[in-house]
Amino acid sequence: GDSVTQMEGPVTLSEEAFLTINCTYTATGYPSLFWYVQYPGEGLQLLLKATKADDKGSNKGFEATYRKETTSFHLEKGSVQVSDSAVYFCALSDSANNNDMRFGAGTRLTVKP
């Protein structure tokens, strides 16, 4: 079945460091890919998405490119801030799986001043 694998955390960075959170997926159809963010005590919010191969999603300085050849959707940010501290979830929605969403395990990011 469909699945999403994220790099295990936690990840701790200093402010202004470069961030990469790896995400790979397995899907039977043609999935759309998402990154959701969960700030402490809150629900999940969509950060960015890409609906087809080679699309790049971007928002708030974060970006991720849909790579079909490597089945990946790695999240990157050039310069993180303390306010980026949160849990990040990679997810997919597959047309061959009723378009239901499947999430990775989540990666906790802590950014220190």
Add this chain to the structure above:
Amino acid sequence: EPEVTQTPSHQVTQMGQEVILRCVPISNHLYFYWYRQILGQKVEFLVSFYNNEISEKSEIFDDQFSVERPDGSNFTLKIRSTKLEDSAMYFCASRIMGLAGDEQYFGPGTRLTVT
């Protein structure tokens, strides 16, 4: 901006009791979902609901669970006889259409504590 709301924010119940978690999806959305997140773990799909019926459910969603859309606005998750392992955050989500590229909008969650 429209948002998904959930009540209560925190529910404490004794093992064996029934609980009902409530959600109000975004008004023009057609697809509704429940997810569970045990503390510190991944977000797990429970069930999807469309056109007044379940469209898919996971292995977690056994006979103890049921969902209902009793009126035009609420979407509820009922756990018939709670177990300790049901303690988790429960998130409701809605989606305007069932297309793969449509994002799901999540509510803030209900923290269920079973004692």
